[in-house]
Amino acid sequence: MENKTGYYSVAASTVTSILIVVLxxxxxxxxxxxxxxxxxxxxxxGMFYVFLLSMIxxxxxxxxxxxxxxxxx
Amino acid sequence: MExxxxxxxxxxxxxxxxxxxxxxxxxxxxxxxxxxxxxxQVKVSYDTSITDLEDIKKAIAASGYEVIDxxxxxxxxxxxxxxxxPVKEEAKSGGIQKTTLKLTGMTCASCAQNIxxxxxxxxxxxxxxxxxxxxxxxxxxxxxxxxxxxxENAITGIGYGVAKPETILxxxxxxxxxxxxxxxxxxxxxxxxxxxxVSFPLEQAKIIYDPEIVSIPEIKKAIENVxxxxxxxxxxxxxxxxxxxxxxxxxxxxxxFIIAAALAVPISLGDMGRNLGWAFVPEVLKNDYLxxxxxxxxxxxxxxxxxxxxxxxxxxxxxxxNLLIATGTGAAYVISAAAxxxxxxxxxxxxxxxxxxxxxxFIVLGRYxxxxxxxxxxxxxxxxxxxxxxxxxxxxNGEEKEILVENVNVNDIVIVRPGExxxxxxxxxxxxxxxxxxxxxxxxxxxxxTVGSEVIGATMNKTGMIKFTATKVGADTALxxxxxxxxxxxxxxxxxQKLADIVAGHFILAVHVLALATFIFxxxxxxxxxxxxxxxxxxxxxxxxxxLLISITVLIISCPCAVGLATPTAIMVGTGKGAxxxxxxxxxxxxxxxxxxxxxxxxxxxxxxxxxxxxxxVIAIKGxxxxxxxxxxxxxxxxxxxxxxxxxxxxKVRGIxxxxxxxFKAIPGRGxxxxxxxxxxLVGTRKLMxxxxxxxxxxxxxxxxxxxxxxxxxxxxxxxxxxxxIAVADTLKEHSKEAVSELHNxxxxxxxxxxxxxxxADAIAKQVGIDIVLSEVLPEEKASQIKKLQAEGxxxxxxxDGINDAPALMQSDVGxxxxxxxxxxxxxxxxxxxxxxxxxxxxxxxxxxxTLNKIKQNLFWAFFYNTVGxxxxxGILYPFTDPPFxxxxxxxxxxxxxxxxxxxxxxxxxxxxxx
Numbered sequence: 005m006e007n008k009t010g011y012y013s014v015a016a017s018t019v020t021s022i023l024i025v026v027l028x029x030x031x032x033x034x035x036x037x038x039x040x041x042x043x044x045x046x047x048x049x050g051m052f053y054v055f056l057l058s059m060i061x062x063x064x065x066x067x068x069x070x071x072x073x074x075x076x077x
Numbered sequence: 078m079e080x081x082x083x084x085x086x087x088x089x090x091x092x093x094x095x096x097x098x099x100x101x102x103x104x105x106x107x108x109x110x111x112x113x114x115x116x117x118q119v120k121v122s123y124d125t126s127i128t129d130l131e132d133i134k135k136a137i138a139a140s141g142y143e144v145i146d147x148x149x150x151x152x153x154x155x156x157x158x159x160x161x162x163p164v165k166e167e168a169k170s171g172g173i174q175k176t177t178l179k180l181t182g183m184t185c186a187s188c189a190q191n192i193x194x195x196x197x198x199x200x201x202x203x204x205x206x207x208x209x210x211x212x213x214x215x216x217x218x219x220x221x222x223x224x225x226x227x228x229e230n231a232i233t234g235i236g237y238g239v240a241k242p243e244t245i246l247x248x249x250x251x252x253x254x255x256x257x258x259x260x261x262x263x264x265x266x267x268x269x270x271x272x273x274x275v276s277f278p279l280e281q282a283k284i285i286y287d288p289e290i291v292s293i294p295e296i297k298k299a300i301e302n303v304x305x306x307x308x309x310x311x312x313x314x315x316x317x318x319x320x321x322x323x324x325x326x327x328x329x330x331x332x333x334f335i336i337a338a339a340l341a342v343p344i345s346l347g348d349m350g351r352n353l354g355w356a357f358v359p360e361v362l363k364n365d366y367l368x369x370x371x372x373x374x375x376x377x378x379x380x381x382x383x384x385x386x387x388x389x390x391x392x393x394x395x396x397x398x399n400l401l402i403a404t405g406t407g408a409a410y411v412i413s414a415a416a417x418x419x420x421x422x423x424x425x426x427x428x429x430x431x432x433x434x435x436x437x438x439f440i441v442l443g444r445y446x447x448x449x450x451x452x453x454x455x456x457x458x459x460x461x462x463x464x465x466x467x468x469x470x471x472x473x474n475g476e477e478k479e480i481l482v483e484n485v486n487v488n489d490i491v492i493v494r495p496g497e498x499x500x501x502x503x504x505x506x507x508x509x510x511x512x513x514x515x516x517x518x519x520x521x522x523x524x525x526x527t528v529g530s531e532v533i534g535a536t537m538n539k540t541g542m543i544k545f546t547a548t549k550v551g552a553d554t555a556l557x558x559x560x561x562x563x564x565x566x567x568x569x570x571x572x573x574q575k576l577a578d579i580v581a582g583h584f585i586l587a588v589h590v591l592a593l594a595t596f597i598f599x600x601x602x603x604x605x606x607x608x609x610x611x612x613x614x615x616x617x618x619x620x621x622x623x624x625l626l627i628s629i630t631v632l633i634i635s636c637p638c639a640v641g642l643a644t645p646t647a648i649m650v651g652t653g654k655g656a657x658x659x660x661x662x663x664x665x666x667x668x669x670x671x672x673x674x675x676x677x678x679x680x681x682x683x684x685x686x687x688x689x690x691x692x693x694x695v696i697a698i699k700g701x702x703x704x705x706x707x708x709x710x711x712x713x714x715x716x717x718x719x720x721x722x723x724x725x726x727x728x729k730v731r732g733i734x735x736x737x738x739x740x741f742k743a744i745p746g747r748g749x750x751x752x753x754x755x756x757x758x759l760v761g762t763r764k765l766m767x768x769x770x771x772x773x774x775x776x777x778x779x780x781x782x783x784x785x786x787x788x789x790x791x792x793x794x795x796x797x798x799x800x801x802x803i804a805v806a807d808t809l810k811e812h813s814k815e816a817v818s819e820l821h822n823x824x825x826x827x828x829x830x831x832x833x834x835x836x837x838a839d840a841i842a843k844q845v846g847i848d849i850v851l852s853e854v855l856p857e858e859k860a861s862q863i864k865k866l867q868a869e870g871x872x873x874x875x876x877x878d879g880i881n882d883a884p885a886l887m888q889s890d891v892g893x894x895x896x897x898x899x900x901x902x903x904x905x906x907x908x909x910x911x912x913x914x915x916x917x918x919x920x921x922x923x924x925x926x927x928t929l930n931k932i933k934q935n936l937f938w939a940f941f942y943n944t945v946g947x948x949x950x951x952g953i954l955y956p957f958t959d960p961p962f963x964x965x966x967x968x969x970x971x972x973x974x975x976x977x978x979x980x981x982x983x984x985x986x987x988x989x990x991x992x
Binding site for chain 2: 028031032035039041042043045046049050053054056057058060061063064065
């Protein structure tokens with residue numbers, strides 16, 4: 005079960021982080037279009053930082069949730 | 078005439094002894110009866126021509142105690158402090174499982190039957206068998222209906238124990254309370270481990286495990302797998318090893334700090350000098366490549382520990398403060414390196430090498446100071462460990478031989494000269510000396526020791542040479558027990574720590590969420606809304622860099638170190654200070670409960686009073702006082718009655734010579750009749766005198782006066798003429814009155830509980846100033862009396878010393894045992910007063926309050942730092958200040974380090990307070 009939890013957790017965390025990064029990208033691109041202060045460097049660097057923090061957060065949340073689900077099953 | 082030993086069940090104290098002895102002596106033909114509640118027996122001397130054993134047994138049974146045949150004897154088992162897990166569990170098909178429990182507390186085959194009976198009654202148990210000789214219970218049960226915890230409850234519920242193997246491992250590499258939680262989580266997930274308690278300040282893990290499922294090397298591996306080190310604790314060299322480990326950590330962090338500081342200064346000058354245009358800074362220092370090299374050295378050497386810790390943690394899905402620091406410093410370093418080597422645009426000309434270097438410098442400084450101060454909080458244990466003598470001199474075939482203290486065996490004859498330490502516990506067999514026991518009992522005046530006296534290992538022999546028989550060695554010595562008790566207390570978590578643990582456990586996650594939210598807010602909203610490019614004083618800056626700086630500051634300032642240190646350091650210093658003063662507090666829960674007490678109940682006998690009668694009054698009606706006392710002492714010389722012993726002792730104290738009487742006759746329930754100097758001497762009750770045709774009316778008022786004072790008064794007659802009155806009473810301990818008055822001053826209601834009659838109890842209570850007197854309480858009713866007080870809403874502390882006090886000690890909110898009391902009382906209590914000084918009751922409560930207040934202060938400051946620091950770090954002041962205020966990440970690191978150090982220093986202030 006431990007292996008399953010680990011596998012599902014990595015998958016869930018990566019998907020969650022990618023979703024957050026995509027959202028960030030969508031909003032950031034709009035900013036680049038609307039304000040000269042924003043550059044693509046800001047967007048890409050921001051995406052990297054947001055992905056890093058999202059991974060840390062979701063990797064802390066998902067294992068517990070998945071373990072509970074697997075136990076119930 | 079025949080002497081016989083009768084086994085009795087149900088005797089709990091001296092009152093019971095008295096009752097049983099009186100019941101036996103009330104039988105015509107019984108000359109003498111002396112009971113011993115500890116051995117559960119009564120020794121009866123009787124005339125076989127007048128009575129028989131059955132009549133005596135009937136009389137004893139009529140007094141309310143059970144007479145048992147020796148082969149049936151099954152003493153009440155002592156409840157073990159430990160209890161736990163199944164030794165083996167085997168799954169069987171169809172949900173039926175089999176488990177084996179290792180049992181403790183069984184003394185005979187009927188104990189095994191009792192356990193079997195109670196186990197078989199549990200719903201879901203198919204079959205339970207208990208083997209007395211191997212002390213194991215094998216249970217087949219339906220796992221769907223019942224779990225092994227129910228078996229343990231059932232067994233402990235009837236007074237037996239379930240043994241558990243326990244080990245303590247030294248843990249290395251922990252940096253905060255989250256690390257301790259990570260290890261606990263990893264251990265609890267390991268099969269075969271039923272309980273794991275990791276102490277961050279003590280750097281040790283207490284683990285209860287099943288050796289048939291998991292081995293010590295496997296446990297160590299589980300700890301190492303999450304990035305920490307584990308080693309078995311060797312008690313013998315523990316003090317040295319702990320000291321070495323502490324010194325090594327201090328040295329490591331000191332070197333790290335020196336490197337970080339030496340590099341952070343030029344990096345900061347260069348980076349800030351270039352950004353702010355400082356002309357005094359040499360151009361060479363402003364070079365990006367040089368700054369990159371210097372910052373890389375900082376990251377690789379002093380900073381490596383944070384990245385290593387993060388990597389090890391993440392590999393196993395755990396997070397700690399290393400992650401916060403690694404994310405913060407890593408982000409600052411990476412963005413600066415990118416700006417150095419890549420062309421990211423005009424807004425990316427700034428580098429933040431100074432931020433990364435200063436962050437690491439301040440955090441390493443914090444760790445260095447923390448290592449320095451943390452060592453001081455566990456000083457008490459180290460002091461205790463250091464007290465142990467290294468060698469002992471024993472007699473082997475009449476010759477002295479010096480051996481290592483751990484090689485001393487029980488019954489060895491040990492020789493100790495003046496100025497030497499007593500190596501182990503024992504009984505003096507030769508010599509006279511004074512021993513300084515202050516290191517164990519806190520008592521500053523040396524105690525005189527002579528043949529028969531007990532000596533305690535680790536105390537200092539002052540004046541004479543003594544020989545003693547070793548009675549307790551190794552882990553059984555008083556010192557080893559004290560160390561274990563203090564260590565256990567320090568490893569246990571106080572309920573208030575749960576809050577800190579919850580916060581510390583979820584803090585890292587919460588901080589990352591907060592850092593992400595802060596970044597997103599400033600990137601999308603704050604940067605434009607507050608017109609940062611125009612208002613921020615650092616020139617042109619990109620939205621990403623600005624938001625990143627704020628986000629890093631939030632990560633750095635939020636470290637939960639201080640929250641994690643707040644409770645355990647205070648408990649360590651509090652329990653350590655207690656141990657130094659002869660007060661052993663068994664864990665944080667006792668400290669917390671003591672805070673809420675409002676009523677202190679004292680057991681009378683042995684606690685407020687000396688527990689043994691002594692001569693109080695000699696009233697001469699005819700002749701001199703000493704003559705009356707001599708007559709009484711001569712009469713009592715052949716008696717084994719405690720009252721007789723008190724009279725004899727009193728006479729000896731007055732220097733009276735006590736010759737033997739010509740004949741001796743004990744008159745059960747009345748007194749004694751002897752022939753002395755040709756005269757018939759009677760010592761005893763009014764009834765004895767009236768039955769011998771003496772008029773007691775003139776003495777009645779004096780007798781009553783003495784009895785109203787709680788004394789036992791006896792008449793003395795010579796040749797059928799009353800010549801005097803002798804009174805004996807259980808006298809108050811020297812400091813009882815002072816102890817009660819101190820508790821009154823602290824606002825406590827003081828009660829006294831005793832089996833004595835109302836008159837005696839009131840007399841004693843009046844002398845010490847007791848508020849509530851609970852008299853004529855049978856031993857088994859003491860707990861219910863405490864319960865009654867609790868039902869009235871009172872928070873009750875019970876102070877006692879005897880086996881009969883144990884249930885009341887358990888029932889009370891805080892049980893306080895007098896150190897000279899029975900082992901059962903000491904086990905049942907949460908606080909033990911080693912010095913047996915009742916004044917220490919107030920001291921122990923004061924210490925508990927002091928410790929809890931310190932915990933509260935620490936938690937307040939720890940939370941205060943974060944509560945105030947996080948919003949400021951997140952830029953809450955930016956819109957409201959002119960020029961806009963933003964907390965520098967380096968300042969955040971300094972504040973974080975300060976919070977840990979200030980919490981520890983605040984705790985250490987406790988050491989200076991006199992109890």
